[in-house]
Amino acid sequence: MRSPSPFATAILLAGGSGTRMADLAKDKVLLPIHGKPTLQYSIEAFAESDAVDSLVIVHRDEPQRHAIESFLPSDKFSNIIWAQGGDERQDSVWAGLSAAPANNEVVLIHDGARPLITPKTINAVAQAARDSQVACVAKRTNDTIKHASPSGNGYILKTLDRSNIWSMETPQAFKFSLIEAAYKTIIANRQSISDDLSAIENNEIPVILIENERPNPKLTNPQDIAYVEFLLKDCTS
Numbered sequence: 001m002r003s004p005s006p007f008a009t010a011i012l013l014a015g016g017s018g019t020r021m022a023d024l025a026k027d028k029v030l031l032p033i034h035g036k037p038t039l040q041y042s043i044e045a046f047a048e049s050d051a052v053d054s055l056v057i058v059h060r061d062e063p064q065r066h067a068i069e070s071f072l073p074s075d076k077f078s079n080i081i082w083a084q085g086g087d088e089r090q091d092s093v094w095a096g097l098s099a100a101p102a103n104n105e106v107v108l109i110h111d112g113a114r115p116l117i118t119p120k121t122i123n124a125v126a127q128a129a130r131d132s133q134v135a136c137v138a139k140r141t142n143d144t145i146k147h148a149s150p151s152g153n154g155y156i157l158k159t160l161d162r163s164n165i166w167s168m169e170t171p172q173a174f175k176f177s178l179i180e181a182a183y184k185t186i187i188a189n190r191q192s193i194s195d196d197l198s199a200i201e202n203n204e205i206p207v208i209l210i211e212n213e214r215p216n217p218k219l220t221n222p223q224d225i226a227y228v229e230f231l232l233k234d235c236t237s
Contacts, residue, residue, distance in 0.1 A: 006053035008126045009104040010046045010171070011096035014039055014068065014112035015060035015085025027060075028219045029112040030067055033229050038219060040071045041115035041232070046108075047076035048119040051126035054079035054104060058096045093196060094187050097180050106130050107179060108171040109196050113219040116231055121212055122171060128208040129173035135208040136197055137169040137216060166209060169216045172196045178205075 014029045029039040046052045055077045059065045065082060074080060083099040085092035093109060100107060106129045110117065121137055128135035145165050148155040172195065182199040185191075193199055197207060215231055217224060 006049075006051055007104070007130060008049075008051045008106040008108055008173070009054040009056060009079075009100045009176070010049075010052045010108045010110060010122075011056045011058060011093065011100065012039070012042060012046070012110055012112050013058050013085070013089070013092055013096070014064065015058050015092050016089075016111075016113065027064060027067075030064070031219070031225070033115065033225075034232055037067075037071060038115045038228075039068060039112045042110060042112055042117055043072065045117050045119050045122060046110075047073050049122040049126070050119070051106070051123050051130075052108065053077065054081065054101050056081045056083055056096045056100050058083045058085045058092045060085050088192060090183070090186055090191065090193050090199075094183050097176075097183055100176070104176050106173055107176045108173045109179075110171040111218055114170055114216055115219075115228065116214065116216050117171065118214075121210065121216075125171055125173045125208075125210045128210060129175060132206065132208050133175045133178055134173070134197070134200060134205055135210055136172040137212050138166045138209040139169060139212060139216070141165045141167055168195055168197060169212065169218075170195075174200070 030037045046055060057068060059068065059082060072080065079101060081099050083095040086095055106126055108122065108126055125135045125137055141162050145160045145162055146157045147160055148157055179196065179199065186193060186199050217228060219225065219228055
């Protein structure tokens with residue numbers, strides 16, 4: 001059951017170009033998997049979250065917006081807001097932040113191409129950000145990670161302590177005032193960042209890392225499709 005006082009806004013990034021998907025998907029967030037567009041899985045998860053009240057969808061163009069509207073559960077959110085995406089990820093996030101309700105307490109930023117996020121994980125990361133300013137869904141690495149410095153025809157390798165290595169996922173959640181101020185600086189300085197935590201790294205603010213109970217991959221390359229299909233079939237069977 002939805003909380004009587006949800007406190008968060010979700011920004012769903014759906015406007016990426018998806019160029020690495022080649023010809024397999026003109027729009028990866030609309031790619032059908034087990035009878036649903038990829039983006040629909042994330043939208044349904046946020047709709048079932050106790051924490052999320054408003055949804056900002058950052059879309060690429062009007063045809064994509066119309067396609068998303070066809071499967072959008074409009075009765076699940078008090079606000080549904082549309083924002084036009086930009087050329088780079090940070091531009092799209094800034095468009096979403098600028099469109100978000102000014103009175104929201106926490107904002108969660110999520111890649112629309114990660115369809116395996118769950119309401120339970122959304123609630124956990126939202127509450128952690130509410131309590132401690134910043135939180136992120138993340139995964140410990142099981143691989144041996146090495147820093148590689150070019151040298152001649154090869155590399156000089158240095159093994160990193162994998163106990164301190166985490167792979168960042170989404171959603172990434174922030175107190176709204178904190179991430180809004182950080183992105184103002186990013187945009188003003190025309191910086192390019194690959195994830196939202198990068199916007200606050202210089203502030204040295206502790207981040208709560210929420211370990212996901214199950215895989216939370218992003219559809220990026222053609223080989224990801226079969227893996228995500230397998231995971232979604234396992235979750236819905």
